[in-house]
Amino acid sequence: MNKATRKAVIAGNWKMNNTPAETAALIDAMKPLVKDADCDVVLCVPYIDLFAAMDAAKGSNIKIGAENCHWAEKGAFTGEVSAKMLNACGVEYVIIGHSERRQYFGETDVTVHDRVRAALNEGLKVILCVGETETENEQGITAEVLRKQTKIALQGVSEEELKSIIIAYEPVWAIGTGKTATAEDADKYNGIIRACVAELYTAEAAEAFTVQYGGSMNAKNAAELLSKVNVDGGLIGGASLKAEDFSIIVKAASI
Ligand code: PGA
Numbered sequence: 001m002n003k004a005t006r007k008a009v010i011a012g013n014w015k016m017n018n019t020p021a022e023t024a025a026l027i028d029a030m031k032p033l034v035k036d037a038d039c040d041v042v043l044c045v046p047y048i049d050l051f052a053a054m055d056a057a058k059g060s061n062i063k064i065g066a067e068n069c070h071w072a073e074k075g076a077f078t079g080e081v082s083a084k085m086l087n088a089c090g091v092e093y094v095i096i097g098h099s100e101r102r103q104y105f106g107e108t109d110v111t112v113h114d115r116v117r118a119a120l121n122e123g124l125k126v127i128l129c130v131g132e133t134e135t136e137n138e139q140g141i142t143a144e145v146l147r148k149q150t151k152i153a154l155q156g157v158s159e160e161e162l163k164s165i166i167i168a169y170e171p172v173w174a175i176g177t178g179k180t181a182t183a184e185d186a187d188k189y190n191g192i193i194r195a196c197v198a199e200l201y202t203a204e205a206a207e208a209f210t211v212q213y214g215g216s217m218n219a220k221n222a223a224e225l226l227s228k229v230n231v232d233g234g235l236i237g238g239a240s241l242k243a244e245d246f247s248i249i250v251k252a253a254s255i
Helices: 020-034 047-057 083-089 099-104 109-121 134-138 142-153 183-200 203-207 222-226 243-253
Strands: 009-013 040-044 062-066 093-096 125-130 165-169 211-214 233-236
Touching: 009 093, 009 165, 009 211, 009 243, 020 040, 020 047, 020 062, 020 243, 040 093, 047 062, 047 083, 083 109, 093 109, 109 125, 109 142, 125 142, 134 142, 142 183, 165 183, 165 233, 183 203, 183 211, 183 222, 222 233, 222 243, 233 243
Parallel strands: 009 040, 009 233, 040 062, 062 093, 093 125, 125 165, 165 211, 211 233
Antiparallel strands: none
């Protein structure tokens, strides 16, 4: 198996943007633009927008995800939402371990692992984010950071369960900054993640595994990034808030 047989996934990460009404309007605008996509199209939206998003996306090729989930099924965790709750609402995907969660909300490799476990237990598809900080990049330890984050998150995950996981390589210094990894570096580090998956599982599992790039991917640079053999899609922040830009990225992944 190779890139040609792996399913590309373009996922939007709306972060803390859009009201339910704005959600419906933006998805309505996106639907005709992405309907012929030859890749999976996912929009991960704030909890409060999930119902509006699922309603608006009904009957289309757009799948809906949340931006996080808690590791417990229920309990005294003010402000959190469980994987079980997301599943009960009909949500299909969930982002876990986004660097903004790690940076601003105290997420650790261990809590990321626990959230991945909870999401898998509920049958959700996981977009697991890994990535190095600017300092780690300058120290030349990017590969070690990616391998560590990947290994801890995937502990106890079976090869069958791995089919429900995508990894997004997101260099922290590239997120929301307009700075993008070069296509060569995105390819290299996505390849390192794939090699780590091969080590943990099998060569076949790694070949079939989707590894996205994320971090200032936009309508202009998407085609070059997505042309690389190890870049099987993208996790898109800013550019997923504009229907036209997002659809250009979807088209670039559909070639
Ligand atoms: P960005 O965000 O595309 O705005 O850099 C990517 C992400 O955070 O997933």
